[in-house]
Amino acid sequence: MSKLKVYYDLMSQVSRGVYMFMKLNKIPFEDKPVALRSGEHKTEAFKKISPIQLVPVIDDGGFVLTESVAILQYLCSRYDLPEHWYPRKDLKAQAKVNEYLNWQHINTRMSCAMVFRHLLIIPRETKKPVDWEQVNMFRKRVSYVVNHLDKSFLKDKPYLCGDEISIADLLCICELMQLNAVDEEHLYETNPNIKAWSERTKTRLSPEFEKSHQIVNRVRDMYKTVLAPSFSKLGPLHTPDSSTFRFSHNPLSTSILLSFCCSKMSKLKVYYDLMSQPSRVLYLFVKLNKIPYEDKAVALRKGEHKTEDYKKINPFQLVPVIDDGGFVLTESVAILQYLCSRYDLPEHWYPRKDLKAQAKVNEYLNWQHVNTRMSCSMVFGHLFMIPRQTNKPVDWKEVEIMKKRVSGVVDHLDKAFLKDKPYLCGDDISIADLFCICELMQLNAIHEEHLYESNPNIKAWSERVKSRLGPEFDIAHHFLNRLRDANKTAAAPSKL
Template sequence: MSKLKLYYDLMSQPSRALYMFVKKNKIPFEDKALALRNGEHKQEAYKKINPFQLVPVIDDNGFILTESVAILQYLCSRYDLPEHWYPRKDLKAQAKVNEYLNWQHVNTRMNCAMVFRHLVIIPRETKKPVDWEQVNAMKKRVSYVVDHLDKSFLKDKPYLCGMEVSVADLLCICELMQLNAVHEEQLYESNPNIKAWSDRVKNTLNPEFEEAHKIVYRVRDMYKTVLAPSFAKLYCDRIFLVRFLCILRLGRLYLGMHTLKLFYDLMSQPSRAVYIFLKANNIPFEAIQIAIRNGDHLKEAYTRITPFQQVPVIDDNGFVLTESVAILQYLCMKYKLPDHWNPLKNPESHARVQEYLHWQHANTRFYGTMLFRILLRLPQETKQPVNKQEAEEYRKANMAVVRHLDKYFLKDKKFLCGEDISIADILAVCELMQLHVIDEDYIIYQNDKVKAWFNRVKDRLGPAFDEGHRIVYKVHDLYKSSWKSELAKL
């Protein structure tokens, strides 16, 4: 059997996490280092391997997988690694790791990356001085993240999700280390609990940690002696580019008791996905509607349920879980649902579903939400006309998402990840339905293959789909009959 191939660049946070992981667990691999700064990820040969042109990527004897979280989960199963890395036997332990893995995309990852981006990448690209207003805003977001890492995840445990290190800790520390590169580590080290945790994780991962972060330390030295002074003088020259995820916040949390409770708002795409999933699988639950439009999510009573003040959240007899992806995975295992929803028996099928679940945060979910926000939310809130240039940019981005759904995920299959429906499909259609609200669903229907898949998923979900989207249909009718013309007059 061929050796595992790993494509990576150690200036990429998830690349460092994966590099350390395979080294720490003594998984033999063929080193395929890429230099993003030289544009090697843009070359045609690499595009054939990964059309997203990002790192990391693995090729396991012809099985290619993108998305670092999916890769880490796959490797844990593939090599039967110790349970502490990613629990496969303990349902609740796995759910808690999944909760962080999905929360981190738009919190730890996005905000730490944006501090680095505003201090290094943007000044180099634009040849303009650092925008300290933006930097300070991002620092506040990082402080928010660190506070939740402490109070919502770590609490009184030695590691984020339990008593031993997991892939959650590995990914988290690599994101935080991006702050070290720009001398902003005090943003997390000023919290004693997080400082102690970070030291604990580094010690656990050494010597692989130090090896993987050599490039970060070099950039740190360069930033203090060369980069920061040069930005102050408005002097910039090109060294490297790093692509960052920019997606909307998604997090959640709650403490409760008795039967399964679902806190939701059907104008929330992931809320609809969980609601429809429960209905389609005949899982009994207590429906607790949170009217976001009325500010119910900001009230003190709900803040005690979830400090993130978002939906959906479930409480399963006192076990509280946030993040829609983690919730859906937990429900599949808890209720022993058919394997097609979240295939655990086949590592490759499972990895494919995980690949989409983590890709969608920055693609299907982000771009659809942004177009919805630009065409409807922002004009309503600001009483300003639609920014037509931005709207057109996000239309094109949504069209690119649909192309990737076709060419990379769907290909010649009936569903995104196989021949039967999975939680990837249900999350995807709920995000795409946000385009229906604003009369932009032609973006979906102009691709015949995606249109056929979309209708296939709707049919497979039966009455639960229309029940979960009843508010979407109402808002679409309002938008088409009056709101659209009213906004055009602004």
């Protein structure tokens, strides 16, 4: 058997997570460093390894994975590692780890990365002053994340998902360390519970943690002594007082940050609103698989998700959520993964017996958060939600940027996932296809379906998926079709 190849750069948070994990668990691998600063990830040679052209990547004897979460999940099973890293025998314990792993993409990961980028990367690349309004917005967002890390995940446990460390803690601490690089660790260390957890996690990961983060410490020293002072020439460097922080509410936050929940024994309770893409996914899934459930509709338009009663069910105040006899899950991907095992559903939905097939589904499920999901939501938001909420004209410049982003996503759906297969991850439909089509349908509501239907392979795939899902697909999307019809007769957004 050939040795596992690991492509990485320790400048990358998730690369540090995978690298550290390999070292801690003494997994033999062939070291394949990729210098991001030199643009080695953009070469044609690396593109042949990973069409997404990002790190980390693993190549296990020709089986390639390109998403850090999917990589870690795969390695836990591939090398039969201790259950605490990623539970395979305890369904509920696994579901709680999956819940965090899916939540973190557009929360811990994005928020910390954006503070880092706005304080360090963007000023250096553009030679422009630090945009303190943006910095403060993302600082606020980090505060929101840290509060949920404490109150919604950690609670009174030593680690985020239980009594022992898991890959959730590993990825979380690596993201938070981006803040240390720009002297912003106070954003999480001011919370005593999270500070204690972070020290506990670092100790548990030692000595590999310190080795993997040497580059972060070097960047921090450079930032404090060379980089940050140099930005004073670009504009004011003072850190605004917290009383002056401004956080512009993103009208898309509800659309982009939707989540899920689960439970057991009594009839499954499903909280949802068919206005929400992941709600439609869950609704479709339980209907198609004839899973008995108690209908708990939550009217987003009436603000029912913002009530104190609903907050007790889901502290994130988003939909969908499931409650399976008191066991609650708040992330859609984690919910469907849980339901597949809970009800022993057909393997094609989410493979449990074929490790590589499962890894490929996980690869898409993790990629889609900031790609298919976010890109389609942003086009929908800028063309429909924002003009109606602000009574301002459509920002066509932003729309064009988002449309280009969707075009890139569609190209990757075709070339990196679909390739020559009938479905995204294989010969039969999986939950990856279900999530993908429901996100793309946001574009249909605003007459922008050409953004994916102009690609003949993706158009054929979409028709294949809709046909495979049968009449339940149309029922779940009835609201979206009404919205589309209304858009035909309503005043053009540009006239607002």
